[in-house]
Amino acid sequence: MSTLIKGADLLGRGRADVLVRDGRVAEIGTLTAPAGAETVDADGLILLPGLVDLHTHLREPGREDAETVLTGTQAAAKGGYTAVCAMANSYPVADTAGVVEQVAALGRAAGYADVQPIGAVSIGLAGERLAELGAMADSAARVRIFSDDGHCVHDPRLMRRALEYVKTFGGLIAQHAEEPRLTEGAEMNEGAVSAELGLPGWPSVAEEAIVARDVLLAEYVGSRVHFCHISTARTVEIIREAKARGVDVTAEVCPHHLLLTDEAAHSYDPVFKVNPPLRTDRDVAALRAALAEGVVDAVATDHAPHAPQDKDCEWAAARPGMLGLETALSITVAALGGPEDCDWDTVAERTSRAPARIASLPGHGRDPEPGAEANLTLVDPSESWTVVPSELASLSQNTPYAGMELPVTVQATFLRGRATVLDGKLVEETE
Structure with a gap:
């Protein structure tokens, strides 16, 4: 399984494409999506x-x-x-x-x-x-x-x-x-x-x-x-x-x-x-x-x-x-x-x-680089959101921020290269 994250700003340091293959970062640069790869448009997004x-x-x-x-x-x-x-x-x-x-x-x-x-x-x-x-x-x-x-x-x-x-x-x-x-x-x-x-x-x-x-x-x-x-x-x-x-x-x-x-x-x-x-x-x-x-x-x-x-x-x-x-x-x-x-x-x-x-979790907390496990988060720095308790994924709703407008949104989350969130929504099929 391959995913090309296209045009992301890597930790605010500059834009690049990131190719993820088999759960790891394979390449970083100006890249073309290989055959069969999914492409995620990350223009304007920060990759963390x-x-x-x-x-x-x-x-x-x-x-x-x-x-x-x-x-x-x-x-x-x-x-x-x-x-x-x-x-x-x-x-x-x-x-x-x-x-x-x-x-x-x-x-x-x-x-x-x-x-x-x-x-x-x-x-x-x-x-x-x-x-x-x-x-x-x-x-x-x-x-x-x-x-x-x-x-x-x-x-x-x-x-x-x-x-x-x-x-x-x-x-x-x-x-x-x-x-x-x-x-x-x-x-x-x-x-x-x-x-x-x-x-x-x-x-x-x-x-x-x-x-x-x-x-x-x-x-x-x-x-x-x-x-x-x-x-x-x-x-x-x-x-x-x-x-x-x-x-x-x-x-x-x-x-x-x-x-x-x-x-x-x-x-x-x-x-x-x-x-x-x-x-x-x-x-x-x-x-x-x-x-x-x-x-x-x-x-x-x-x-x-x-x-x-x-x-x-x-x-x-x-x-x-x-x-x-x-x-x-x-x-x-x-x-x-x-x-x-x-x-x-x-x-x-x-x-x-x-x-x-x-926490001694060596597979996590690594900046995107070739060979690293692709545990990654894409963030939109320009989009704010309003906290609505009923729209949270948690089973409970005891948030102190109800009705509050907060900066930045999470657009995508990848766990070893597999998307768990895309376009700000949970990917229901996780297997």
């Missing part, structure tokens, strides 16, 4: 390496009323993603080789994006005993990232043991940084807005204290640590200082923390309830600057679909989380200066290359 998400909640097994691996990866493909890392907080928890292999198999069957399971750090996410890290690493799913996301590994002894264990096979602990004793009963960011609304506050230091502690632990052990969904300006400074000392630390930021603030809570709409909470204008500015600079390595969606009964209720009863896969690229581009001023190479680094390196 396929996006990689470090932080996706697919809900299967156990909460198929909110999302399935199929619908979640369809949303990923529409968002330009060719690989997603599936978080462990399913039912049952992905804390054994059997569960992570099941999730990986569901991803292969769906066919819209590669699904790399993330294993739990502790059994049942309870933070008491290490899960079967070695068995998950040696399984067919080849797990390399472990996280209790949704829960902090708050016991420093357990965190140290986990860091020591994964170091033996080049693994990574991805920490949900939240000191639970400081956030008990918290509903939103602690600050002027929480005081005004009378909602219990979530102090920024609850995140920062765990980040500082785990930087020191990782430095002491000589292991890798990754921080999920960082949200505060002080966290940025702690990570900056750690990197300057040579600590093997990486961090991700979510699109909603690059755009939205705690002012959204004035609506009392629980679609804006998320963990960690939306912060302040100052935090948003610091995160945007850190993303552009590279102190923050990657954008990760924290795609968190919820069934209506878990979100369409009063604020205090609602579960935290919001959709992210289909809107992430648009918000990232906006945060990095907009489609006319952003550096597309930086966009590719934060949404594809760096996440692929962190």
Whole structure:
């Protein structure tokens, strides 16, 4: 099977034709379509390496009323993603080789994006005993990232043991940084807005204290640590200082923390309830600057679909989380200066290359070049779109961007050369 991508702008560096054959990039230049090849007109479009998400909640097994691996990866493909890392907080928890292999198999069957399971750090996410890290690493799913996301590994002894264990096979602990004793009963960011609304506050230091502690632990052990969904300006400074000392630390930021603030809570709409909470204008500015600079390595969606009964209720009863896969690229581009001023190479680094390196996914995050797997995304920088929840591919509709006009559209996504999205629409036949 061959496809000629005609006239694409490669990462904003200049136009070229890209011939894809048998799942890989075969040639780049001024090319003529070989006999039998499909041609995709990419005039005016930017060609990026396929996006990689470090932080996706697919809900299967156990909460198929909110999302399935199929619908979640369809949303990923529409968002330009060719690989997603599936978080462990399913039912049952992905804390054994059997569960992570099941999730990986569901991803292969769906066919819209590669699904790399993330294993739990502790059994049942309870933070008491290490899960079967070695068995998950040696399984067919080849797990390399472990996280209790949704829960902090708050016991420093357990965190140290986990860091020591994964170091033996080049693994990574991805920490949900939240000191639970400081956030008990918290509903939103602690600050002027929480005081005004009378909602219990979530102090920024609850995140920062765990980040500082785990930087020191990782430095002491000589292991890798990754921080999920960082949200505060002080966290940025702690990570900056750690990197300057040579600590093997990486961090991700979510699109909603690059755009939205705690002012959204004035609506009392629980679609804006998320963990960690939306912060302040100052935090948003610091995160945007850190993303552009590279102190923050990657954008990760924290795609968190919820069934209506878990979100369409009063604020205090609602579960935290919001959709992210289909809107992430648009918000990232906006945060990095907009489609006319952003550096597309930086966009590719934060949404594809760096996440692929962190997740140890060598087939992803590669710029188009002969021999590379053809995991690619075509983006129209001149076309904006309006978010309509019912038109999203996700099984859930809890997006905070409903009715919002966002820049850039994903026109095509290719997974090893096979189109999963064309003309902005899912390709229904994936086999």
